[in-house]
Amino acid sequence: MPEALSYFEAALPHIDYFLPNDEQVIGWTGASSVEDGCRRLLDRGAQCAVVTAGPNPTVVATEYGITEVPAFTVDVVNTTGCGDVFSAGFLRGVSLGMDPAAAARLGNATAAQVAQGLGSDFGDYDLDVVKRFSSSHTAREVR
Secondary structure (H helix, E strand, C coil): CHHHHHHHHHHHHHCCCECCEHHHHHHHHCCCCHHHHHHHHHHCCCCEEEEEECCEEEEEEECCEEEEECEECCCCCCCCCHHHHHHHHHHHHHHCCCCHHHHHHHHHHHHHHHHCCCHHHCCCCCHHHHHHHHHHCCEECCC
């Protein structure tokens, strides 16, 4: 529903990292692809759009271009909370000085950890656990 964008469009120039999912971007912008939707968000002032898409690559869009960050190959049990923990992992990466693509990889690794259990309450994760997972698991290109 593209008219929904009008409700928050004025805030976009004040947002450093906008973290929606693929369905939201396409619905809000009326775009035919995530990449086009990201361009529309950037045109309206967003500094960086980081768009998750389930098992598909995360799209990171900035004024410098669009990068796809592959998801990790895991046996999915439950995806409850994966979007929230992606955001937490991404923002932790940013707080550590990572560029948006590297922070998205950390976010994807965090979400992959959660997807292997019974939602966001499964397991106990800290930065070292997620970094070890990220370095020892293969990310895959889907698109």
